[in-house]
Amino acid sequence: MQICQSLIGGKPVTSPLPTIDKIYPATGEIVAKIEPATKEMLDEAVAVAAVAQRSWAAYEPLARARILHRAAALMREANAELARLEVMDVGKLYSEAESADVPSGTDAFDFFAAAITTQSGDYNKWDGAISYSSRVPLGVCAGIGAWNYPMQIACWKSAPALAAGNAFILKPSEMTPLVAHKVADTLADAGLPAGLFQIIHGTHEIGQAICEHQGIAKISLTGGVDTGKLIMSQSANTLKKITLELGGKSALLVFDDCDFDVAVQTALDANFYTAGEVCSNATRVFVQRSIADKFIAAMVEKAEHMVVGDPMATDVHMGALISAAHLSKVLDYVQIGVAEGAQIATGGTQIHPQGFENGHFMTPTIMTNCHDSMRITREEIFGPVMSVLVFDDEQDAIDRANSTEFGLGAGVMTTDLARAHRVADALVSGNVWVNSFNILPPGLPFGGAKQSGFGRENSLYTLDAYSEVKSVHITL
Numbered sequence: 001m002q003i004c005q006s007l008i009g010g011k012p013v014t015s016p017l018p019t020i021d022k023i024y025p026a027t028g029e030i031v032a033k034i035e036p037a038t039k040e041m042l043d044e045a046v047a048v049a050a051v052a053q054r055s056w057a058a059y060e061p062l063a064r065a066r067i068l069h070r071a072a073a074l075m076r077e078a079n080a081e082l083a084r085l086e087v088m089d090v091g092k093l094y095s096e097a098e099s100a101d102v103p104s105g106t107d108a109f110d111f112f113a114a115a116i117t118t119q120s121g122d123y124n125k126w127d128g129a130i131s132y133s134s135r136v137p138l139g140v141c142a143g144i145g146a147w148n149y150p151m152q153i154a155c156w157k158s159a160p161a162l163a164a165g166n167a168f169i170l171k172p173s174e175m176t177p178l179v180a181h182k183v184a185d186t187l188a189d190a191g192l193p194a195g196l197f198q199i200i201h202g203t204h205e206i207g208q209a210i211c212e213h214q215g216i217a218k219i220s221l222t223g224g225v226d227t228g229k230l231i232m233s234q235s236a237n238t239l240k241k242i243t244l245e246l247g248g249k250s251a252l253l254v255f256d257d258c259d260f261d262v263a264v265q266t267a268l269d270a271n272f273y274t275a276g277e278v279c280s281n282a283t284r285v286f287v288q289r290s291i292a293d294k295f296i297a298a299m300v301e302k303a304e305h306m307v308v309g310d311p312m313a314t315d316v317h318m319g320a321l322i323s324a325a326h327l328s329k330v331l332d333y334v335q336i337g338v339a340e341g342a343q344i345a346t347g348g349t350q351i352h353p354q355g356f357e358n359g360h361f362m363t364p365t366i367m368t369n370c371h372d373s374m375r376i377t378r379e380e381i382f383g384p385v386m387s388v389l390v391f392d393d394e395q396d397a398i399d400r401a402n403s404t405e406f407g408l409g410a411g412v413m414t415t416d417l418a419r420a421h422r423v424a425d426a427l428v429s430g431n432v433w434v435n436s437f438n439i440l441p442p443g444l445p446f447g448g449a450k451q452s453g454f455g456r457e458n459s460l461y462t463l464d465a466y467s468e469v470k471s472v473h474i475t476l
Helices: 039-057 061-077 079-090 094-116 150-163 178-189 204-212 225-238 260-276 289-304 324-339 394-402 417-426 459-465
Strands: 002-004 006-008 011-013 020-024 029-034 122-126 129-137 140-144 167-171 197-199 218-222 241-245 251-254 284-288 343-346 365-368 385-391 409-413 431-434 467-475
Touching: 002 178, 006 039, 039 129, 039 140, 039 167, 039 197, 039 204, 061 079, 061 094, 061 150, 061 178, 079 094, 079 150, 079 178, 094 150, 094 260, 094 459, 140 150, 140 204, 150 167, 150 178, 150 218, 150 459, 167 204, 178 197, 204 225, 218 225, 225 241, 241 459, 251 260, 251 394, 260 284, 260 289, 260 385, 260 409, 284 289, 284 394, 289 343, 289 365, 289 385, 324 343, 324 365, 324 385, 385 394, 394 417, 409 417, 417 431, 459 467
Parallel strands: 002 029, 140 167, 140 218, 167 197, 218 241, 251 284, 251 409, 284 385, 365 385, 409 431
Antiparallel strands: 006 011, 006 197, 020 029, 122 129, 129 467, 343 365
């Protein structure tokens, strides 16, 4: 059985603490043991990272870029293996991992490798003096990852950090530790010096130690709102720079002038991709009243033909949820919705696919007769549960879509170009997709408004967040 140990200075380090079971969500089997790191191990990792970072910061940007481009090329060669590990970690479909989730992480390394070669400051000339500014690395940065996209999160956080000249320490979720080690191996094979990408395993206890550590300059978290608030409070004494990518309750607004078939499929994809375990998923689908009955019927028919089961199979449309406890929570939300007056149009039950009877599976679920005050339309469920709401006019849809504490994603389905611009501008959300959903090329900033967090993943904004501005004034 695989043993996942923290990686410090390029070498696995044994921990004296009790191990944590790593379970494959599709079968319920223990497939690995995780050794959580001690605070002393974290101290060692930070010390090693600080030494490595000073040398790395002295590399010319082009030299850093060459190594990161090589890493991206090696990740593409290892795409199948990385995707398999992603499946073992999360229980999501292999087809999703190999075509989208893993490549999105790989692309981040190419994007930031290219971006760092173009970064520049400014120059001013004064009477008898000149001044200029430049971007300088922060030092040792850390990433605390959620369990739903372990490859993507590892890369989206480490690629800009490394490109900017920092060292990076990753704490993967204790539920998804596997793929991070392949990322580390690939970076080492590409020539990244030891100590620049390290892995610290553990639970929230080591996460708190990371937040409180004097030697760590920045933390990037992907997680829930409550976790984000903890990260901020635990990091306050050291005044760390923080990026928070938190939860969501995204709305998809379907107008009666939409491309009907595209809108139906988009609504399904925006809810049932990765078994609904996506923070930006459009779990509130607002449909204009004139097409609501037809639209719901079309979604239900398609959802009932979705095959749930073996994540590695090519004819399966949805894989497992991450754990038995999480599955139970999602199913409880379905019953909460029913108690509040919602109706189950389809799904809402646990299932036991043949050969995977002990896995954590449920049917794709569509809830109708929903209203805005229900818990299922206000709280993040993080599972394959869609709430359908009906609206009458454009302003009604906008007001209700914005009536949430979250602001991570939103979507608009319409063929009216003026409406697309108008509604996108009015929606309070970090990301708005028109006639698509959850499309995230590496140059597009991704992040939230309101309680969905602050800061951005991807794009040049992220590169700036892993550096600070130094100004120099010279009297001639």
